[in-house]
Amino acid sequence: MLLVLGWWAVSASGGTFYLPTPGEVAATFAETWFSQRLLDDVLPSLARLLAGYVLATLLGVGLGVPIGLSPRLRATAEPVLEFFRAIPPPILVPLVMLLAGIDNAMKVLVIVSGCVWPILLNTVEGVRALDEVLSDTCRMYGVRGLSRLRRFTLRGASPQIMAGLRQALSIGIILMVISEMFASSSGLGFTIVLFQRQFQIAEMWSGIVLLGLLGFALSVLFRWLERRVLSWYYGRGGERA
Amino acid sequence: MLEVTGLKKVYQAPGRSVEALRDLTFRVDAAELVCVVGPSGCGKTTLLRCVAGLLPATAGTVRVSGEPVKGPPPSMAVVFQEYGRSLFPWMTVWQNVELPLQEKKVPREERRRRVAESLEAVGLAEAASAHPWQLSGGMQQRVAIARAAAYEPKVLLMDEPFAAVDAQTRADLEDLILRLWRDLEVTTLFVTHDIDEAVYLGQRVIVLSSSPTVVMEDLKIDLPPQRDQLTTRSLPRFAELRGHVYAQIQRARGVREAGPAEQEAR
CATH class of the missing domain: 3.40.50.300 (P-loop containing nucleotide triphosphate hydrolases)
Known part of the structure; x- marks a missing residue:
């Protein structure tokens, strides 16, 4: 609230062209986004984000589990993974453009390439730190194969996996926008840059507000999901005995 | 043996x-x-x-x-010392006891009967839907004992x-073990x-x-x-x-x- 008031005070008194008042932005917001743009720009953006995020999850958990389970594989893979993680994902956009063109596949690939690392590394860590007594219990009572994976390995590592997914979500939103700024004909990032180039300043601001709201909504959604999946973990105090 | x-x-x-x-x-x-x-x-x-x-x-x-x-x-069944770490915290007491029987492909009806009986035997029939971390240490170890008993090991x-x-x-649990050992x-x-x-x-x-x-x-x-x-x-x-x-x-x-x-x- 204070933030909006402050914004309003500065913009109303200064009245520069580049800083419209909150009222103007709010009015523009409705007419800009509750229109065809919702279908043309917002939904494709979200669809690419979802596709990239799901792919990154499958890839990250799928690779993370075997690496976490095998000390030898881990010793080989971990330095490489840390290196890839250290590369800022936006820098991959030009490279992926060269390799995969400028269509949807490129944007999804960029999102995957950024999101996969926190998921992968957290999964490795979660699987590595699985409780030995529980592991012995599984062996004694014949819990093996897929059942072991589903009921023990993934559940036991889920606090770390969820932490990785949370990091990946914010990275994914950033990459969604950045990938659209480079070469695109639709999407939120593209539209915001377009508004800026055409000096539609209030529209540009409304796009930024929309992104903020989207990010907030997604994180609320994620927190709800996390609470459900990890209720046992929070129930016992979030700490492993 | x-x-x-x-x-x-x-x-x-x-x-x-x-x-x-x-x-x-x-x-x-x-x-x-x-x-x-x-x-x-x-x-x-x-x-x-x-x-x-x-x-x-x-x-x-x-x-x-x-x-x-x-x-x-x-x-063979084992009851470990670390009761806090041998039960699956994401499962209820019932599910913990039932899991080994599911893996053993025991038919559903018999599974239900065995889980209910063994929870009854350790005095935890009431706690079936609780999670292990909601129970005291002694009760958690009872769950582990019930799980072993339901498994019907040799x-x-x-x-x-x-x-x-x-x-x-401890004294209570010792007598519980003696009773189960005799019964089973x-x-x-x-x-x-x-x-x-x-x-x-x-x-x-x-x-x-x-x-x-x-x-x-x-x-x-x-x-x-x-x-x-x-x-x-x-x-x-x-x-x-x-x-x-x-x-x-x-x-x-x-x-x-x-x-x-x-x-x-x-």
């Missing part, structure tokens, strides 16, 4: 090796309850893990009903199951560091030396079969046996000071 012959376990680490178990030979007959006691650090848990097939032995064999143990045998192994619960709970007629190997507990529960007590471990004594406990916390523990014979085991363990400690437990690798 359970035969351990010449069991030896050496832990290999770069530059040195630690001989945890030197040479252990003993047997547990069908439907017998045998306790294993030894000075702390004598490799009780190593012994139990070897018997359970969780840890490969360096030499010697473990046989269950004549079959050599290579991995965890399907006819051999039940217990690794210091009551080391981490308070004295009163299950061959039981009970590892403990508590001499009183070993003498109170066991038909025999196997006294281990300190590491590198051998069997010091295989002692028959000639107390009346019906045990009771108050009367059994106040019998003169109980005190004698207890004193005898205590003296043996003191002797084992002395042996350890005389001889080095760790050997440099050649």
Whole structure:
């Protein structure tokens, strides 16, 4: 609230062209986004984000589990993974453009390439730190194969996996926008840059507000999901005995 | 039923090796309850893990009903010391008990019956839908015992199951184990560091030396079969046996000071 008031005070008194008042932005917001743009720009953006995020999850958990389970594989893979993680994902956009063109596949690939690392590394860590007594219990009572994976390995590592997914979500939103700024004909990032180039300043601001709201909504959604999946973990105090 | 012959376990680490178990030979007959006691650090848990097939032995064999143990045998159940870590925190009490039966492909109706009965037997029928971390330590260990009982094993192994619960709970749990053992007629190997507990529960007590471990004594406990916390523990014979085991363990400690437990690798 204070933030909006402050914004309003500065913009109303200064009245520069580049800083419209909150009222103007709010009015523009409705007419800009509750229109065809919702279908043309917002939904494709979200669809690419979802596709990239799901792919990154499958890839990250799928690779993370075997690496976490095998000390030898881990010793080989971990330095490489840390290196890839250290590369800022936006820098991959030009490279992926060269390799995969400028269509949807490129944007999804960029999102995957950024999101996969926190998921992968957290999964490795979660699987590595699985409780030995529980592991012995599984062996004694014949819990093996897929059942072991589903009921023990993934559940036991889920606090770390969820932490990785949370990091990946914010990275994914950033990459969604950045990938659209480079070469695109639709999407939120593209539209915001377009508004800026055409000096539609209030529209540009409304796009930024929309992104903020989207990010907030997604994180609320994620927190709800996390609470459900990890209720046992929070129930016992979030700490492993 | 359970035969351990010449069991030896050496832990290999770069530059040195630690001989945890030197040479252990003993047997547990069908439907017998045998306790294993030894000075702390004598490799009780190593012994139990070897018997359970969780840890490969360096030499010697473990046989269950004549079959050599290579991995965890399907006819065996274990109750671990760390109750807080042996139950799945993301499952309810019921699900924890039911899981091994699902894996064993026990039909649904029978599964329900066995889970309900064993939870009833340990006095936790009310807590079936709770999660383990909502229960006290003693109750959690009861769940682990119920899980083992529902599994209907031929051999039940217990690794210091009551080391981490308070004295009163412990007495209750000891009587629970005696009752279940009698009802199920299950061959039981009970590892403990508590001499009183070993003498109170066991038909025999196997006294281990300190590491590198051998069997010091295989002692028959000639107390009346019906045990009771108050009367059994106040019998003169109980005190004698207890004193005898205590003296043996003191002797084992002395042996350890005389001889080095760790050997440099050649």
